[in-house]
Amino acid sequence: MSDLLHISSSPHVRSKVSTSGIMGTVLLALLPAALFGIYNFGPHALLLILISMATCVATEAVYEHFMHKKLTVRDYSAAVTGLLLALNLPPSAPWWIPVIGGVFAVLVVKQLFGGLGQNFMNPALAARCFLLISFTGRMTNFAVPENAWGKVVDTVSGATPLAALKAGESVDVMSLFLGNVQGTIGETSALAILIGAAILLGTKVIDCRIPLTYIGTFAVFVLLFGGHGFDMSYLAAHLFGGGLMLGAWFMATDYVTTPITKKGQLVYGVCLGVFTGLFRIFGGSAEGVSYAIIFCNLLVPLIERVTMPVAFGKGGKKA
Structure with a gap:
């Protein structure tokens, strides 16, 4: 009879999905955008990607070694951070930029917080x-x-498409979608990013709740406050230009920095869309995705607090 009793701490139901498996899938999904960035911008883009990934992995390994912590580089999370950072860099950045950024990302933002x-x-x-x-x-x-x-x-008049758009110039939406424009290494081709998003959705690494809420809210904001009415070309340029697609599908869906509740994820997506719209339409910069996401990351504890479902048997009216 004693053989039938197994005492352990929660959780009692565990998933077979591992961190390394999830991160490996994310790396695979980022591959189309990375390869297109290398094709679009040349060997220096490849160099920046390799330096960024190597810096993040090395920083994590060195820190954990000297802090006598378990080595976690095999879960690929540092490699994902390095690749995402590289895809957010301009292709002309010097080699030391991803070194400084990689150390800051892994050491300051990740490891020093646990x-x-x-x-x-x-x-x-x-x-x-x-x-x-x-x-x-x-x-x-x-x-x-x-x-x-x-x-x-x-070159879109020597500027990124969003900068040209903000200056009142017209941009080629098809070039934006395919990626034959200026921008950071990984954000130029919406097509390549959407291929990666399909991989994430197909493998159930993410669901579409946050990305679609984010993109939909931003689209409504642009139509209402963009100053161009219901101009679909203007809206498409905002959707496919800049880092919106990369941010919505690959960074706004980060497990650690997003709400765990379903209602909270919807609220989070709405906040992302509103703040991105505010930064792009009314801010001094043509972009706004990065600042919108990290600002909304800070709102996650509050969002979870107000959207956490009431436990069964609690919250009822007292007689």
Whole structure:
């Protein structure tokens, strides 16, 4: 009879899905955007990706070694952080930019707050914002590297499509969708990003609740306050331009920094759409996705508190 009794702490029902499995799938899903970025911007883009991923993995390994903690680089979370950071860098960035960003992302934002599962905001986006504040000129120089396979990229009047759009210029929506434009390494091709999103959805690593709420709210905001009425070309340029697609499908869905409740995820998506719209339409910068996501990361504890379902048997009216 004693053989039938097994005493253990909760949780008593465990999933067979591992962290390394999830992160491996995310790496696979990011591959289309990464490969297109390398094709679009040349060998220097590949170099930045490799340096960023190596820096993040090495920083995590060194920190855990000296802190006598369990080595976690095999769960691929540091590699994902490094790849996401690289995809958010301009292709002309010097090699030391991903080094500084990778150390900041893994050491300051992730490890000093307890490691995987304890960070209060997305490490890759926190690092990008840190780099934008510290090295504004380097992080906003979207010139195509000279060694970009001899490929000619549509420069959209010497600016990113969103900057051109904010200046009142017209942009080619099809070029935005396919990716033949300026921008960061991984954000230019909405098509490549959507292929990766399909992989995440098909493998059930994410669901579409947060991304669609985010994109839908932002679309409504642009139509109402963008100043162009119901101009679908203008809306499409905002949807496919900049980091919206990359942010919505790959960074707003980060397990650690998003609400755990279903209602909370909807509220979170609405907040993301509103703040991105505010930053893009009324802010001084043409972009706003990175700041919107890390700001909403800080709202997650409050969102969870107000959307947490009442436990069964509690909350009823007293006689």
